[in-house]
Amino acid sequence: MVTCKDFLSELNEYLDGSVEAEARQELERHLSECPNCWVVCDTTKKTIQIYRGVDPYQIPTGVHDRLIAALHRRTRAV
């Protein structure tokens, strides 16, 4: 019997798809019976997806230019 606590401790592996087939079935059985764990699993998955889909930290062009300038200064100095 998988408890909510068991499920939570396996959540990473479950989301990353690194759980053995048999254990996966057990976890999925728990998910189908426990609405709370289903919500936690679903919203955690969406959290990761949203961070991957929206990049909050794109490199500004000025930053790239200054990096290249700094490297040139260094390579000239050597």
Added chain:
Amino acid sequence: MIQRIGQTDGFDEAALVAQAQTGGEEAFTELVNRYEANIYRLARHITQNPEDAEDVLQETFLKAYEHLGDFQGNSKFYTWIVRIAVNQALMKLRKRKTDASVSLDDPYDTGEESLVREIAVWEPNPEQTYSQEEIRAILEKAVDSLPPTFRAVFALRDIEELSTEETAAALNLSIPAVKSRLLRARLRLREKLTRYFKRKGDDFFGYM
């Protein structure tokens, strides 16, 4: 979409690194172009500050250039510079936090903390109910609330998609420590985002 390592076909990293090691400036610039966005993003995630992130980016590539001869090629060049960047970023944080009581270790990691507080279904497409700017601000604020090593683990595993082993090596942490921090980071971010993205009218608490 975020550009990730390994998605470009025909990118011969080893050949570029070899050229750069024999003084090929153009080859090194090519490596910079290839990885600067990833390193900048990682530095922003860890330092949470644009000026610090820019410093970390410059220091990382200057150090990499300087020590290129030490790079053995038994790890990927990218993981090698990630390790340099993480060290620079953590050093920045240590310098910024002059208060000695602020530690980079995680006082939270007691194992007793309740990992899940709020359970609520999200709106079907929450990212469409906010502007791009608002979404960015929400995501940034949520990451900002995590302790530095949680941010680093989350950024390396979930944003840059490094393996658990590579993340452990870059952060000098054990594999179980990476796993536990990743779970806590993911669940805390989930908790923060739930406040914004939950379906209106749903509000139920209490779990386990």
